[in-house]
Amino acid sequence: MDVSEILTGLYSEQGRQNPYPFYAALHEHGPMNAVPARAEHSTVSAVAGGYDVVDQILRDPGWYKGFPPGWEEQEILRTFRTSMMFVNPPDHTRMRAVFARTFTPRRLGALEPAIERIVAERLDHMAEVGADGHEVDFVADFAYPVPALVMAEFLGLPATDLSWYRQRVDWIDEYMDVAGKTPERLARANQAAGQLRAYYRDLIAHRRRTPGDDLISGLTEVLDAGGVDLTEDELISNLIVLFNASFVTTVYMFSNGLPLLLEHPDVTAALPGDDALARGCVEEVLRMESPVHFLARSAPAGVDLDGVPISRDGNVLLLIAAANRDPARFPDPHRFDPHRDGPPSLAFGVGLHFCLGAAVSRLEGRLALPRLFARFPRLAVTQPYTYSGSLFLRGIDKLFVTTGEAR
Ligand code: HEM
Numbered sequence: 179m180d181v182s183e184i185l186t187g188l189y190s191e192q193g194r195q196n197p198y199p200f201y202a203a204l205h206e207h208g209p210m211n212a213v214p215a216r217a218e219h220s221t222v223s224a225v226a227g228g229y230d231v232v233d234q235i236l237r238d239p240g241w242y243k244g245f246p247p248g249w250e251e252q253e254i255l256r257t258f259r260t261s262m263m264f265v266n267p268p269d270h271t272r273m274r275a276v277f278a279r280t281f282t283p284r285r286l287g288a289l290e291p292a293i294e295r296i297v298a299e300r301l302d303h304m305a306e307v308g309a310d311g312h313e314v315d316f317v318a319d320f321a322y323p324v325p326a327l328v329m330a331e332f333l334g335l336p337a338t339d340l341s342w343y344r345q346r347v348d349w350i351d352e353y354m355d356v357a358g359k360t361p362e363r364l365a366r367a368n369q370a371a372g373q374l375r376a377y378y379r380d381l382i383a384h385r386r387r388t389p390g391d392d393l394i395s396g397l398t399e400v401l402d403a404g405g406v407d408l409t410e411d412e413l414i415s416n417l418i419v420l421f422n423a424s425f426v427t428t429v430y431m432f433s434n435g436l437p438l439l440l441e442h443p444d445v446t447a448a449l450p451g452d453d454a455l456a457r458g459c460v461e462e463v464l465r466m467e468s469p470v471h472f473l474a475r476s477a478p479a480g481v482d483l484d485g486v487p488i489s490r491d492g493n494v495l496l497l498i499a500a501a502n503r504d505p506a507r508f509p510d511p512h513r514f515d516p517h518r519d520g521p522p523s524l525a526f527g528v529g530l531h532f533c534l535g536a537a538v539s540r541l542e543g544r545l546a547l548p549r550l551f552a553r554f555p556r557l558a559v560t561q562p563y564t565y566s567g568s569l570f571l572r573g574i575d576k577l578f579v580t581t582g583e584a585r
Pocket of ligand 1: 262263264274419420421423424425427428431468469470473474524525526527528530531532533534535536538539
């Protein structure tokens with residue numbers, strides 16, 4: 179398989195279901211590869227799958243995030259363009275500083291009892307639905323509501339708005355995928371962005387009148403006092419992007435992780451009460467089944483990387499999920515080993531845009547997994563499952579299980 183065939187394979191349904199053979203084939207070609215100019219892949223000039231080169235590019239603040247021309251015309255792109263995830267310094271530095279201040283250890287500590295409560299409620303619910311040997315959809319009943327409710331609590335969104343919200347998140351995520359740039363998907367993403375902007379405008383106005391101790395009230399207050407260098411429009415864009423970034427990613431951490439963990443009954447049996455093992459499992463799940471498979475950056479100047487010339491402004495596809503299975507950095511990369519030492523995975527990215535919410539997801543995983551297996555030691559997957567149609571956000575959307583509890 180040449181590099182073009184590997185990319186075509188990755189973008190196909192087969193690649194989305196199981197991209198790992200394509201990543202392995204890519205590693206055989208080397209850490210960095212030029213992409214032959216062909217229409218389908220014309221937006222990228224090279225593809226990187228080697229851990230070291232992906233890490234190097236992400237850490238280099240000169241490599242920047244490109245943005246499609248004509249963005250002013252599209253609500254979704256205007257939203258992205260005014261949020262930290264899609265901009266470069268100095269705007270990135272300014273916006274990130276405002277939000278980084280809110281992800282304090284104190285706030286995270288305060289989230290811990292909320293996560294414990296939400297997890298306990300969801301486990302009760304799973305037990306109830308699955309009590310008579312009925313199948314339970316682990317995604318609908320656990321993997322999806324846990325992060326959604328945690329983020330709703332963190333931001334101060336009413337939990338009753340979440341199913342309406344989820345549909346908008348999906349429309350935006352569909353547009354974000356490699357194959358997502360169709361007129362229909364763009365129209366739906368624009369619609370979602372417009373509706374979410376209106377939603378946050380109302381919520382902010384409401385919190386202005388009746389503030390609570392949630393994040394949105396807090397940010398609105400400092401914004402109005404002139405205490406932060408951010409406009410209300412930017413606040414709204416960042417809230418949209420923050421919630422989007424937090425949501426399906428963490429759902430997939432749980433749903434992709436469960437089958438992997440269930441293949442290792444010795445591990446699941448040891449998880450309750452073993453915090454170090456729980457941390458190791460979270461890291462290994464994210465390494466092996468990364469919810470985000472790729473990022474992209476553009477070159478600040480012409481450069482030669484691993485023998486591949488990249489011209490100034492050349493766009494490079496960074497396959498972080500391939501880097502996470504690079505045999506040069508992770509010996510026996512397809513083996514699940516929660517005790518692995520070695521470099522951190524790139525599941526949360528690295529460098530300037532390193533995931534702002536990594537600590538939140540890690541905390542959710544670390545608290546939830548031991549409780550899940552303590553409550554349901556005989557949890558079992560009952561039906562074959564498939565992965566979402568997206569490679570950008572790859573994960574299991576439906577996962578039927580039995581809890582194994584006595585009737
Ligand atoms: C397992 C769950 C998660 C995964 C795998 C994940 C993955 C990532 C990745 C790969 C990036 C880097 C993007 C880039 O370099 O272009 C990122 C950025 C980001 N993530 Fe996460 N994320 C997760 C959970 C969360 C949560 C829970 C939040 C919010 C509480 C969050 C908020 C953000 C934000 C705001 C950024 C942009 C940071 C910036 O541009 O400076 N993420 N995430």
